[in-house]
Amino acid sequence: MVIVEADRMRERPQPETAPLIVHVVRQFLPNRGGLEDVVANLARQTVRHGYRVRVVTLDSLFTAPDDKLPPREDIDGIEVVRIPWSGSSRYPLAPKVFGHLADADLVHVHAIDFFFDALAWGRLLHRKPMIVTTHGGFFHTRKYAAIKKIWFRTLTRASALAYRRVVCCSASDLKQFSEIVPDSLLIENGADIGKFADTASRRARRRIVTIGRFSVNKRLDHLLDAMAELKTRNAEWHLDIVGAESDQNRADVEAAIEGRDLSGRVTLHVSPDNAAIRRIIADASLFASASEYEGFGLVALEAMSAGLLPVLNANDAFTTLAGRHPVITLADFTNPETAATGIEAAYQTLARQPDAVRAGLLDAARGYSWDIVAGRYIDLYRSLNVATADSI
Template sequence: MKSLIITSVYKPSIGGIESHLSSFVKHWNDLGHYTEVAVIDNPRDYTFNSIDGTKVHYIPTIFSKPLQLFKPLHQYIINMQDFDNIIVHDPHYMGLSCHFVFYKKQYHQKIFSVTHGGFFHTESKQKLKHFIFNNITSKIISHFHQVIAVSKKDYVKFGEIISANKLSLIENGVEKIGFNSVKDFSQGYRLVYFGRFSSNKRVHILVDVAKALLELTESVHLEFVFIGSGDDLAIKNINRLKANYPSRVSYFAHLDNQKLQQQIDLANIFWTASNYEGFGMTVVESMMSGLIPIVNNIEVLTQLVDHKVTGLVVDFSKSPKLIAEELLFEIRKSDFASLQEKAILEAETYSWKSKICEYEKVVKSVMEN
């Protein structure tokens, strides 16, 4: 099959959707299919690139003429008549998805949509978001031949506005990040957080708890690594903590893949205080790489991490001192070798090698009907 991926984000940008797309393309091609990627970009001339052996086309938009916003995209798809299907990645289900409301009948390809959590990842403007979701998104999404939910939460949410026969559940696939899955806990604990510093990730809480942990004990050796950007206050607090504990705290705004893998290999715990996740991809990635997950007590994450079986679940709404005391207690008594072994086994169920076969089954089924 020849598949055309349409998205507004792609490598070299870094994020959950970019990671998903990069892995999908690699494993889809490994099955013998062919893929090209079209990236809806800022207004500019058409450009072409090749990333990891895959053709990537950058399609300009026409912001000066709203009704012709995606006219260049339409012309591009018309020129790609030999492709069998189109897979759209637009979690907001607005401009890019609206394109197919107007032009779908002019395309012979089957058109798929992948959810990526929709636009509910923050608590802001929830009433407005639900109104848009129920009254506008529901109309737009009906124009796709099949919608693929990437998490159980998405499957339930999008099931409210689309019929069951047009909705499939394929939970996110993940790749192993680090090389060394066997972690050493005899010399202490190195806790890492990597990812976006967006408001729902609440990195500032991790910084406060790290400070409390370092103040509470000298008997347990603890180190903390923060990797990411996007929250100036959290970064300021990290640097302040680093100044007080230069050998225990590290911060990196951005690392390339090789250096990120090195930091994952040096760490033995991944932790997050996030209060919203569409899926929790970094948690599963860290588990697959041998890190013990410590996660906030929210439903999406507790579906991934079984407390005291595959990791630890903590209520990050408590005071930093109380959280630190609970963590120290759990760290001192936990059998980390057992947690690690079970966490790796659990994470492997989300391997892209198995998930891509689920995609192939769904796509083939829709193509044949």
């Protein structure tokens, strides 16, 4: 989970003659998560480059489907349109999306879901040029893996033919999608490196932060197992779990904490605002994630921008990230003892050279600034003949 502030200064409204980019995404602000963060930051940047931006999204959050959100809203100069949906949160059906594309100069679809398929098969209805950003596809868990592979090689392959470009947001996505779309383009996600910038503790502390949705694939159980092992090694270790309810809720996580006798050693923070998260980070030195799957690993980059030293499960996305930034520690979180040893080793590294490690973390995070990443998307928009005076 990556949290986005929606109360920043509004951008200057663009003239009605400016090109309109319509982003289509299943969840958006006020929901909190990596996908929402990417779309919000990209939308803000494209507004600053002279585009008009509309986000078409669902009218309720998956965590509270009966609580309807306003049908229209302006957030930071972004026109947000919310439409009704039905079915499963894994494949929500929302055919009213077609009613909000008529004036679009480009439709930018995010993620491989109903919107991706429906807008592809309905392209003769809307006749709009489209691109899609993959955001990890639908392989976030191994559940139904065989069915997912068949779907990917048939329906997903066919739907992708309707898109001018398929944009992969990670090297692992590029490897996968190149199998069905050989000319897939890599534009890695940006990170909001200013949100928690340089806020971590100035001295090494045995305090860990993890940030993410309470989802099964985030494997909080494995992280808690590692914490139980750390508790036996040093009484100072403490873990702060920061996140929003998802397919696991507060009660599920509290039960997991209590079941390992970690009350007092683990603090749970459910949907805190950014100011509260900054205060939590200010007391910590390490970031940990036991996630078994990540589309890219945004939260680790935001942790690095704060000065938190990451210890990450060796999934594909985190392995790629660690390959570029050796300051990151990879660990096998399926083994509590191994994970605990990795966390302890990271702490010792930080304790020996706190200033050098912190400088390396902050420098590495700067390369993922949204100023840089949005520029790559602006270049793509221009290549599709969707440009403004500001972007030429």
